[in-house]
Amino acid sequence: MELxxxxxxxxxxxxxxxxxxxxxxxxxxxxxxxxxxxNINSYITLAKESALQQARKADKKxxxxxxxxxxxxxxxxxxxxxxxxxxxxxxxxRMLENYIPIFDATVIEKFKRENTVILGKTNxxxxxxxxxxxxxxxxxxxxxxxxxxxxxxSSGGSxxxxxxxxxxxxxxxxxxxxxxxxxxxxxxxxLKPTYGRVxxxxxxxxxxxxxxxxxxxxxxxxxxxxxxxxxxxxxxDSTSVAKEVPDYTKSLKNxxxxxxxxxxxxxxxxxxxxxxxxSIQNAVETFKKLGAEIMEISLPHTEYAxxxxxxxxxxxxxxxxxxxxxxxFGHRTxxxxxxxxVDMYEKTRDEGFGNEVKRRIMLGTYALSSGYYEAYYxxxxxxxxxxxxxxxxxxxxxxxxxxxxxxxxxxxIGEKISDPLQMYLSDIFTIPINLAGLPAISIPxxxxxxxxxxxxxxxxxxxxxxxxxxxxxxxxxxxxxHKKKPKID
Amino acid sequence: MxxxxxxxxxxxxxxxxxxxxxxxxxxxxxxxxxxxxxPICMGHPGTLPVVNEKAVEYMVRTALALNCKIxxxxxxxxxxxxxxxxxxxxxxxQQYHPFGKDGFLEIKTGNGAKRIGLDNIHLEEDxxxxxxxxxxSVSFVDIxxxxxxxxxxxxxxxxRDVEEVEIFMNDLRNILLYTGVSDCKMQEGSLRFEANISxxxxxxxxxxxxxxxxxxxxxxxxxxxxxxxxGRQMKMLEKKETVLRExxxxxxxxxxxxxxxxxxxxxxxxxxxxxxxxxxxxxxEEIEKIKKELPELPNARKERFAVDYGLTEYDSNLLTSSxxxxxxxxxxxxxxxxxxxxxxxxxxxxxRTISNGAKEIANWLIxxxxxYLNEHNISIKETKLTPELLVGITTYVHEGIINQNTAKNxxxxxxxxxKSPEELIKEKGLTQVTDEGEISRAVDKVLQANxxxxxxxxxxxxETLGFLVGQVMKITKGKANPKIAGExxxxxxxxx
Numbered sequence: 001m002e003l004x005x006x007x008x009x010x011x012x013x014x015x016x017x018x019x020x021x022x023x024x025x026x027x028x029x030x031x032x033x034x035x036x037x038x039n040i041n042s043y044i045t046l047a048k049e050s051a052l053q054q055a056r057k058a059d060k061k062x063x064x065x066x067x068x069x070x071x072x073x074x075x076x077x078x079x080x081x082x083x084x085x086x087x088x089x090x091x092x093x094r095m096l097e098n099y100i101p102i103f104d105a106t107v108i109e110k111f112k113r114e115n116t117v118i119l120g121k122t123n124x125x126x127x128x129x130x131x132x133x134x135x136x137x138x139x140x141x142x143x144x145x146x147x148x149x150x151x152x153x154s155s156g157g158s159x160x161x162x163x164x165x166x167x168x169x170x171x172x173x174x175x176x177x178x179x180x181x182x183x184x185x186x187x188x189x190x191l192k193p194t195y196g197r198v199x200x201x202x203x204x205x206x207x208x209x210x211x212x213x214x215x216x217x218x219x220x221x222x223x224x225x226x227x228x229x230x231x232x233x234x235x236x237d238s239t240s241v242a243k244e245v246p247d248y249t250k251s252l253k254n255x256x257x258x259x260x261x262x263x264x265x266x267x268x269x270x271x272x273x274x275x276x277x278x279s280i281q282n283a284v285e286t287f288k289k290l291g292a293e294i295m296e297i298s299l300p301h302t303e304y305a306x307x308x309x310x311x312x313x314x315x316x317x318x319x320x321x322x323x324x325x326x327x328x329f330g331h332r333t334x335x336x337x338x339x340x341x342v343d344m345y346e347k348t349r350d351e352g353f354g355n356e357v358k359r360r361i362m363l364g365t366y367a368l369s370s371g372y373y374e375a376y377y378x379x380x381x382x383x384x385x386x387x388x389x390x391x392x393x394x395x396x397x398x399x400x401x402x403x404x405x406x407x408x409x410x411x412x413i414g415e416k417i418s419d420p421l422q423m424y425l426s427d428i429f430t431i432p433i434n435l436a437g438l439p440a441i442s443i444p445x446x447x448x449x450x451x452x453x454x455x456x457x458x459x460x461x462x463x464x465x466x467x468x469x470x471x472x473x474x475x476x477x478x479x480x481x482h483k484k485k486p487k488i489d
Numbered sequence: 490m491x492x493x494x495x496x497x498x499x500x501x502x503x504x505x506x507x508x509x510x511x512x513x514x515x516x517x518x519x520x521x522x523x524x525x526x527x528p529i530c531m532g533h534p535g536t537l538p539v540v541n542e543k544a545v546e547y548m549v550r551t552a553l554a555l556n557c558k559i560x561x562x563x564x565x566x567x568x569x570x571x572x573x574x575x576x577x578x579x580x581x582x583q584q585y586h587p588f589g590k591d592g593f594l595e596i597k598t599g600n601g602a603k604r605i606g607l608d609n610i611h612l613e614e615d616x617x618x619x620x621x622x623x624x625x626s627v628s629f630v631d632i633x634x635x636x637x638x639x640x641x642x643x644x645x646x647x648x649r650d651v652e653e654v655e656i657f658m659n660d661l662r663n664i665l666l667y668t669g670v671s672d673c674k675m676q677e678g679s680l681r682f683e684a685n686i687s688x689x690x691x692x693x694x695x696x697x698x699x700x701x702x703x704x705x706x707x708x709x710x711x712x713x714x715x716x717x718x719x720g721r722q723m724k725m726l727e728k729k730e731t732v733l734r735e736x737x738x739x740x741x742x743x744x745x746x747x748x749x750x751x752x753x754x755x756x757x758x759x760x761x762x763x764x765x766x767x768x769x770x771x772x773x774e775e776i777e778k779i780k781k782e783l784p785e786l787p788n789a790r791k792e793r794f795a796v797d798y799g800l801t802e803y804d805s806n807l808l809t810s811s812x813x814x815x816x817x818x819x820x821x822x823x824x825x826x827x828x829x830x831x832x833x834x835x836x837x838x839x840x841r842t843i844s845n846g847a848k849e850i851a852n853w854l855i856x857x858x859x860x861y862l863n864e865h866n867i868s869i870k871e872t873k874l875t876p877e878l879l880v881g882i883t884t885y886v887h888e889g890i891i892n893q894n895t896a897k898n899x900x901x902x903x904x905x906x907x908k909s910p911e912e913l914i915k916e917k918g919l920t921q922v923t924d925e926g927e928i929s930r931a932v933d934k935v936l937q938a939n940x941x942x943x944x945x946x947x948x949x950x951x952e953t954l955g956f957l958v959g960q961v962m963k964i965t966k967g968k969a970n971p972k973i974a975g976e977x978x979x980x981x982x983x984x985x
Contacts, residue, residue, distance in 0.1 A: 101534070327576075
């Protein structure tokens, strides 16, 4: 049996019935990684030894006859932006090339309690800045559907490895679309939960007010299972919300009747790829046939979202990344010509950071500088409030909102890397959701003429992941897109 | 032309919480380098701050004690600057919505009461320490102090001279001690000052550019620096030179202020709201609760001491100038009253019970005890003196078992070793001699040995009596009852 192909809920059933072992699953995946990942480059670091140990531990529990959790013994991968004790955490950067954390992120602790197997750390745009996973100090990641194209980003490694069956599921992070956009481009399910739903403790910060840990899975059921494990208030994260966590698997109902779906006209404007537009329209039709009520809505401040994001995110990043100076951890220049501490900082940062990171640090530093703060950061914060209000008003009328995830399917490696503005615009449909702090999911809803996946974005009310999951599950149960796999063998 | 200095202070005081502001590391002073650290206060990637509730309570307490308007919603901001002792290279502080605003502290100056306005008080985290071992080309960073909560108190430019600065600093320190929010140990860096100084022609009301002086680590240094800087600016104005807005450092060796290098000064802190900490709501009930638990403040206590115990303003002032001393006084009085209920008499005028013991105990504390503490530069808590021991001394003196002098002589041993006066009296055979026979033998000897003094006395120089009594005390090793000795000398002189 090709165990690596299965979902977590399928594997869990087999494990519980003692038909397979976690060690077998884990080894089958490592076998596949060793064979195929040289073409994809979805992993930066593999943690085989500790993974096999964890798998054996899970197997012991199973053979002892105890009831096991839904993710016990399930091999997952982790975006290299999440702190893993004793496992190198590079954030895709030269700066943290040899950084081995001394503590686990809260989500990792939860996995360990569950005996979930951590396969390794996945490739990403440096410090989660990018939309193509080309800005990685460890080489670009490739899209399993066409290795000449990008997998999306910044969590490209996580999306690619789930799509290529190099992990059963994966955790990523989403600041402006970094989970949903690569999920869409790699044809997997990607959820960004509500800001505050999942602890950020141990997530290396890019833009703290926007960052949220998200999930990559092969189907919606796995998303619900994974969210059940990672959601919840964390006393170590003051921005995590003390709200009860429902059992998300209860939302897996194939039912679109009474569902009120809003479709914002601003998301189908110029610049959107015709094939993407068509796929989304088809998805809307599907829901209509399933009995949902479709309505056109307006989110009038959408056009300001990208500009707003590119003030707030770099501003926060410029401060968050200030700690990388070679004093307490991470890279320090070996240049012998350094005369003083400031030179040491400058040289260390020059060597340690890539171009996109430097660009955003400069943008953010500028936006916060005295005399500019009011015109940029403060103004952007106000626009952010307006964007949030747009959604609040829309949600008076509808339960969920359907939009495209990305204006185009995966583009070629190198195509946009020298045009930052074009690259930034590929997050135009995902950024507003981060600014508003809302939950949203990307699910497969079609393919381009060249056979590249296209994703549908379902946006929900704050903390209403249940409605998104129900909507996504209903679509999945009535379509076949999620069943198609890339041919990489 | 006469000039008027305009002075404002910025005070940093470490809050006396057991753990740090954003993590649970201990805050004890003097621990081995980097022994009180964790990923959070070391700023490791991915860590997040969680506000210490005790620090919030202490801030509200401070704001109340300093008559501030307390913010209903207070927020944190990041102050961005690069320095090796600042692990995140930003300091979590408060720029836009501090805990308290528009407070004041009323000080008593030679010209009466004066309100010193407080612009704001806010909470922030302390930095670590850079360590530069002598003779080595490396530097180290000690993170132990990083993340300890600090209250920053910013005054309005309401102070006008060095004397006011001194009174203000003392009063403020006292309030922080009284409210228990800080231990205010300057030598451990838990109380630090910066001064903003400018000088203008008297009678004008324009605000000249201010000079900020950093690195002021003791009351004495603050006063020296302020004095020096006022003088420097006055001289410049007299020479028609322009004083520029700048930051200067106090050079304690040369006793001057010197300009900071421009690199040290050029800061744009790029403040922005700390996204890792949501706004903090402080409810009216919480404020009321903390208000109720607020201890009596120095000024109120001073007044109460004067009224309740019939002490002079001078005595009350001295006793309440430190909380420890004032507490010690009141505890001693309690012991005294239990021991000597009859020596309490109602004051007819006020109807209050004014303790006779109050003056006695106050005199001991203000006099010999304080002198000893000052000489040894310690606080009363650091001695072995207890209220019981102090009351013991006053009792022995009152009952004539030892005289005042003997008592003063044995005081250091009581302070240092905690021995009871009873024990010491026995040990040293110090019981006061009241036996007239023994004293008069000593008087005879003294009168014989000091013919000149005797002559002087007979010629009307009555002050020599004191000298003669002293001689008698010397011969009796201080044990003679001085009153009896005096009478016997007078009698002896008459009989000569």
